[in-house]
Amino acid sequence: xxxxxxxxxxxxxxxxxxxxxxxxxxxxxxxxxxxxxxxxxxxxxxxxxxxxxxxxxxxxxxxxxxxxxxxxxxxxxxxxxxxxxxxxxxxxxxxxxxxxxxxxxxxx
Numbered sequence: 157x158x159x160x161x162x163x164x165x166x167x168x169x170x171x172x173x174x175x176x177x178x179x180x181x182x183x184x185x186x187x188x189x190x191x192x193x194x195x196x197x198x199x200x201x202x203x204x205x206x207x208x209x210x211x212x213x214x215x216x217x218x219x220x221x222x223x224x225x226x227x228x229x230x231x232x233x234x235x236x237x238x239x240x241x242x243x244x245x246x247x248x249x250x251x252x253x254x255x256x257x258x259x260x261x262x263x264x
Contacts, residue, residue, distance in 0.1 A: 196230030
């Protein structure tokens, strides 16, 4: 049975970015099979982590599938609205949000 790639959104508040980075590192092989959508700084961190793993797995005999990552604007600068629009349009299959309940986010 072939699994179809999904569009997954990854978001993290500032104090949770390290936790998300560890989670992405741990799940890099599974995540690299899907199209990822991320806001701002989170997206750059996710892309850097996945590209490092991608390079490790790729060999001339068995090339790794191309990574598909869409980087939106930073959350407070419009990325949250961009992501909300994609969700409202049904273009996101799942949202993984590392939320920090202890810090106020003025744009939430």
